[in-house]
Amino acid sequence: MPGLKPQLTTRPIPYAEGTSPALKEAEFGVIVDGVADINNITASEFVEIERLLYTHGLVLFPGVKLTPKGQYELTQAFDPLALGEYGHGSVGRPEAKSILHPDLRNIPSNPAVQLIGNGPIDDSEITQGLRIPCVLKHPSHETFHKTALSEEDSKKGITRFYRWHIDASLYAREPPRVTTLYGLKMPTETRQTVRYDDGTGDELAVPLGGTAFVSGRIMFDLLPARLKSLAVRTKVQYAPHPYVWMGSAKSRSTGLGMESDGTEMSRDDLPPWSEDNIKIYPMLWKNPVTGNLHFQVHPSGVESMIIDPLPAGGEATADTLYPSGAHLTDLKEVRDLLYSMQRPAISPQYVYTHSWSPNDLALFHNRGTLHTITGAFQPHEQRAFWQCNIAASDAPVGPNEEDVKTWA
Ligand SMILES: [Fe+2]
Numbered sequence: 001m002p003g004l005k006p007q008l009t010t011r012p013i014p015y016a017e018g019t020s021p022a023l024k025e026a027e028f029g030v031i032v033d034g035v036a037d038i039n040n041i042t043a044s045e046f047v048e049i050e051r052l053l054y055t056h057g058l059v060l061f062p063g064v065k066l067t068p069k070g071q072y073e074l075t076q077a078f079d080p081l082a083l084g085e086y087g088h089g090s091v092g093r094p095e096a097k098s099i100l101h102p103d104l105r106n107i108p109s110n111p112a113v114q115l116i117g118n119g120p121i122d123d124s125e126i127t128q129g130l131r132i133p134c135v136l137k138h139p140s141h142e143t144f145h146k147t148a149l150s151e152e153d154s155k156k157g158i159t160r161f162y163r164w165h166i167d168a169s170l171y172a173r174e175p176p177r178v179t180t181l182y183g184l185k186m187p188t189e190t191r192q193t194v195r196y197d198d199g200t201g202d203e204l205a206v207p208l209g210g211t212a213f214v215s216g217r218i219m220f221d222l223l224p225a226r227l228k229s230l231a232v233r234t235k236v237q238y239a240p241h242p243y244v245w246m247g248s249a250k251s252r253s254t255g256l257g258m259e260s261d262g263t264e265m266s267r268d269d270l271p272p273w274s275e276d277n278i279k280i281y282p283m284l285w286k287n288p289v290t291g292n293l294h295f296q297v298h299p300s301g302v303e304s305m306i307i308d309p310l311p312a313g314g315e316a317t318a319d320t321l322y323p324s325g326a327h328l329t330d331l332k333e334v335r336d337l338l339y340s341m342q343r344p345a346i347s348p349q350y351v352y353t354h355s356w357s358p359n360d361l362a363l364f365h366n367r368g369t370l371h372t373i374t375g376a377f378q379p380h381e382q383r384a385f386w387q388c389n390i391a392a393s394d395a396p397v398g399p400n401e402e403d404v405k406t407w408a
Contacts, residue, residue, distance in 0.1 A: 007034045008102040009047050013352065016205070020349040022222075028215050029058040029352055038361065039070030044076055049363070053078070053178060054289035057369045058352070061361040066182050068110040068128055071131050071388050075112070078178045081393035086112040087176040087177055088169045089391055095228060105130055117185070117383040118209075120197075126184045127386045134161055137382070138377040139163075146250035146259045147197065154376055156347045158193040159213060161255035161372045161373065163300065164346060167389045168366070170238040170301045172277040175396060176389035181211065183356040185384040194374055197253035202348055208384050210353040216294030216368050219345035220284060223295075224321040231295060232399050232407040233308040233325070234270075234283045234336075239264070242275035242301030255372050256346055257299030257339055260332035280306065282398025285367050293407075294368040295345070299338055304329045311402055314408050346370075367396050 013029035015322050023029075030052055034041060038061060076084055086106070105115040108129040118138035121127055125132045141160040142148045149158055168175035190208035206212065223231060239245040254263045267273075283305075284293040309325035310316060316323035328334050344350075351372065354362060364371060366389060377383060399407070 002165060004181050008035075008045060008069035009033050010052065013354075014060065015352065018349055019352070022218050023215070023352060026218055026221075027056055029060070029213075031054040031060045031062060031064075034060050035061060035064065036073070038064040039067050040073060041077070050078060051289060053365050054287055054368070056212055057217070057365045058354075059363040060354070061363075062120060062357065064361050065359060066361055066386075068107045068113045071113055071180055071182055071361075071386055072110040075178060075180045075388040075390055079176075079390060079393050080289070082390045083393070084112060085173075085200070086114070087167050087173065087179075087389040088392050089173050094370050100369050105134060105136070105174050107320070107386065108145065109248065110388075112389045113386050116385050117388055119149055119380055119382040121185070121382060123384075124199075126207070130225045131228050133254060137379075138383060139373065140376060141251075144251050144343075145253055146261075147253055149195070149197075149376075153195075159192045159206070159247065159374055159376045161194055161346070161374055162344075162368050164214075164254075164256045164372045165298060165300065166297060166298045166366055166370060169202045169391065170242045170279050170298055171240055171273070172279075173391035174394060175281075176392055179364055179387060179389040181362045181363075181364070182386045183358060184386065185382050186356045187381060187383070188355075188357060193374055196337070198343075203350055204348040204353070206353045206374045207355040208372070209377065210355055211350050211362070211366060211370045211371055212353045212374055213369050214345050214350055214352075216285070216370060217287070217292045218350055219342060220293050221371070222344045222350075225342060226321055228407045229310075230307065230321045231341065232293070232404050233310070233322075235280050235306045235398075236283055236302045237298050237306060238279045238281075238298070238301045239303040240267065240278050241270050242298075242303075244270055244305075250266055251300065252339070254343070254346060256342055257302075257335055260335055279401045281396060284309065284399050284403075285396040286399060286403070287368055288397070293403060295366060295398045296370070296396065297338060297342065298370075299335070299342060301351070302334060302338060303331065305337070306336050311404050311408055314405075327361040
């Protein structure tokens with residue numbers, strides 16, 4: 001009943017064996033039961049769900065019957081001032097050149113909700129007015145990574161992280177606060193192994209098609225002091241139309257940013273762009289509820305780094321990086337530095353991979369986590385999800401003066 005205290009109960013998400021205690025300490029991920037009607041969340045329920053999202057980063061509702069309208073309304077509730085347009089808009093993937101283009105189908109009744117997945121989907125409850133069968137294709141690392149697994153390894157169930165990212169156009173529009181992902185159809189028995197293939201020997205057992213998440217807060221917490229000092233002083237600049245720009249480049253084998261072979265599209269060949277639509281964001285985004293700093297960088301789209309000098313009174317030590325500030329524009333240097341800061345947090349013990357069951361709804365704090373899909377699907381294997389996120393009404397907020405003093 002509206003106005004009464006909601007009867008929501010929470011429990012921790014099930015961490016895989018070998019998960020670092022850091023996830024438990026950060027209380028990353030929570031399962032919520034007891035929502036009366038997921039399609040008509042009450043005001044008091046929403047207040048609680050919003051707090052849970054910012055506190056835990058990932059909020060799961062198992063076994064709920066969601067409609068596209070209900071999904072859209074729940075997503076929009078996190079940002080009432082947003083215009084209700086899908087996070088990438090149309091500008092984020094101009095023409096067909098964007099690497100995002102083939103993976104998404106808009107649900108006609110609620111275009112900010114997208115059908116994603118794999119295989120021929122012929123259930124009209126799922127396709128919601130899209131032409132049947134709707135043939136979907138789960139993205140494969142083979143088209144995005146510089147190197148590919150051998151056929152033999154793939155047959156054995158070896159796979160990779162596809163692309164670690166934030167859901168954001170990184171150009172013209174602001175990063176959505178939340179993404180909602182609703183699982184309708186997916187294999188639930190098959191297991192695969194993510195191989196990092198970066199010389200570390202790291203591997204992670206995952207369910208086929210599992211969505212992997214890491215906490216941006218833990219990504220920051222793991223940094224040594226000299227990199228924390230750098231992070232708190234740094235902004236990253238994204239390329240114009242980043243998903244077109246990177247379309248001709250190839251990813252690292254971990255899915256965490258790109259190899260630097262000089263194959264990015266030149267600015268002259270990009271669709272029309274303007275300087276004022278280019279995005280420059282702090283490396284660290286401040287959590288509006290907890291005040292924690294989250295390392296939130298979409299590594300594939302970054303073009304340069306702008307580093308502030310140490311604040312007044314801050315004393316450089318032999319360890320301090322760029323104490324007088326800098327603008328780093330060498331793409332390889334920028335990417336290698338960024339990679340050294342982000343890679344520790346995608347190590348197997350810091351990754352939570354959600355093992356989907358039909359009718360699971362996941363909400364993730366898109367300004368506090370990074371995620372990637374995993375898995376390699378055969379053309380006939382069915383996977384169907386609705387996802388929704390909405391370009392935000394404001395830009396993310398970076399560290400405040402106090403944070404800079406504390407960490408620089
Ligand atoms: Fe995503």
